[in-house]
Amino acid sequence: MNLVHQTSPRPYFPEHGDPAFRVERYDLTLDYRIGPNRLAGIARLSAVTNEPVGRIALDFGAFKVTAVLVDGAPAHYTHRQDKLRVVLPGAPLPAETGFAVEVHYTGNPRPVHSRWGGLGWEQLTDGSLVTSQPIGAPSWFPCNDRPSDKAVYRISVTTASPYEVIANGELIDRSHAASTTTWVYEQAEPMASYLATVQIGRYRRSGTVAPVPLNLVFPSRIADQVQHDFARQEQMLAVFTRLFGPYPFTAYTAVVVGDELEIPVEAQGISVFGTNHVDGARGSERLVAHELAHQWFGNSLTLATWRDIWLHEGFAAYAEWLWSEAAGEGAAGDHALRSHRRLAALPQDFALADPGVRRLFDDRVYKRGALTLHALRCRLGDQSFFALLHEWTAAHRHGSVRTEDFVRLSSRYSPEPLEGFFSPWLCGPALPSADQIGTTSTRVSW
Numbered sequence: 021m022n023l024v025h026q027t028s029p030r031p032y033f034p035e036h037g038d039p040a041f042r043v044e045r046y047d048l049t050l051d052y053r054i055g056p057n058r059l060a061g062i063a064r065l066s067a068v069t070n071e072p073v074g075r076i077a078l079d080f081g082a083f084k085v086t087a088v089l090v091d092g093a094p095a096h097y098t099h100r101q102d103k104l105r106v107v108l109p110g111a112p113l114p115a116e117t118g119f120a121v122e123v124h125y126t127g128n129p130r131p132v133h134s135r136w137g138g139l140g141w142e143q144l145t146d147g148s149l150v151t152s153q154p155i156g157a158p159s160w161f162p163c164n165d166r167p168s169d170k171a172v173y174r175i176s177v178t179t180a181s182p183y184e185v186i187a188n189g190e191l192i193d194r195s196h197a198a199s200t201t202t203w204v205y206e207q208a209e210p211m212a213s214y215l216a217t218v219q220i221g222r223y224r225r226s227g228t229v230a231p232v233p234l235n236l237v238f239p240s241r242i243a244d245q246v247q248h249d250f251a252r253q254e255q256m257l258a259v260f261t262r263l264f265g266p267y268p269f270t271a272y273t274a275v276v277v278g279d280e281l282e283i284p285v286e287a288q289g290i291s292v293f294g295t296n297h298v299d300g301a302r303g304s305e306r307l308v309a310h311e312l313a314h315q316w317f318g319n320s321l322t323l324a325t326w327r328d329i330w331l332h333e334g335f336a337a338y339a340e341w342l343w344s345e346a347a348g349e350g351a352a353g354d355h356a357l358r359s360h361r362r363l364a365a366l367p368q369d370f371a372l373a374d375p376g377v378r379r380l381f382d383d384r385v386y387k388r389g390a391l392t393l394h395a396l397r398c399r400l401g402d403q404s405f406f407a408l409l410h411e412w413t414a415a416h417r418h419g420s421v422r423t424e425d426f427v428r429l430s431s432r433y434s435p436e437p438l439e440g441f442f443s444p445w446l447c448g449p450a451l452p453s454a455d456q457i458g459t460t461s462t463r464v465s466w
Contacts, residue, residue: 044066046172057143058126062123067120070115074107076105076121078162081130085097090122092120132152141218149219149275172207173189173207175187181199184222190207191204191205192206209288215288222240224238233270235272239278239295245299245300249305265410272291273289274290274293276294282294291308291314306340330392334385335393338389352394363388395452404433408432
């Protein structure tokens, strides 16, 4: 079955990424001065060629590059228009040849401009945050910025001692020297560059240790509200583990920064919220569920191309409805019927499997993606549908996924062909009939 991606259409962000090579490891050593927003860094990339290569291009923002080395030797390079182009010494390297690049740089990190505002490293009132989806990673380190290029990371950050530093993975070392502290994190599971993050602030920490460490990081002034609003994350984790399969990382951290944010944003193993997402009454709990679900759908299973965004946002939006079911606050079928009525009254001018850059984060993509999954659940039945999700997350754990992969796997759980089901939901602009999501509520038996 091949309903989508029958050709190789132009990528959504053609200026980002270099398919000629892949990075297997990033080792980032960063020194950050909070007041002047000054970042000095050394980025070491262990990479492998995908084809014969004589030079590579890294995505990198407006920093001063002071040195570039390839396999330990100085290399020729140019750095213009957010591209660091590096000449590999000697003859072009054959395909599947390993090499190492080291970049020394300094400057004032600033967000990457986009149609969604600034993306990447950004100053807070007191500290900084990184929220890079989809193209903000070059705001703080040189990278091969394409989502299918997943690598392991070591991130070391030195900053003023009164501040907490949170980054991806496991904290493996913390050391003090005079007025600064160095925090070292190791992200062992492969990660896309846009999911790499550093959060710096005057924060408190709390959390639980089972079944995996669940950490809360937040400003002291809103401690009570945060701990109330995020108190049910342990239950959420249990529900999602039952429905989606084992949690894919060693820990999970929810960070509430000291400023307001337009929307929460996920990173690998971490979600970032603003103070406006905390009210002491769990008014944003659906977003707490949404961001946790991204650890399966988005961070472990990461889209290979940005046109497949529904594989992230549709699944996370459906997880909101599933949590509502589990919490006794409304069946997914009720949410589906309400969302279908709202979407039916809105323009129907995109294909879910290829919405276009302008609609990448359109709420209609989120809700239509969730509706597609609920319609599939109604068609397959709960037992087959959730078995499908378990196999989906297990088969592609820590990998890259495409829409056709999900369509192909789904067909194994249906006694009848699914072309006629998926084609209108994924490929056509017209919203399929509400008949496909049932006229009565369905509810998982908990």
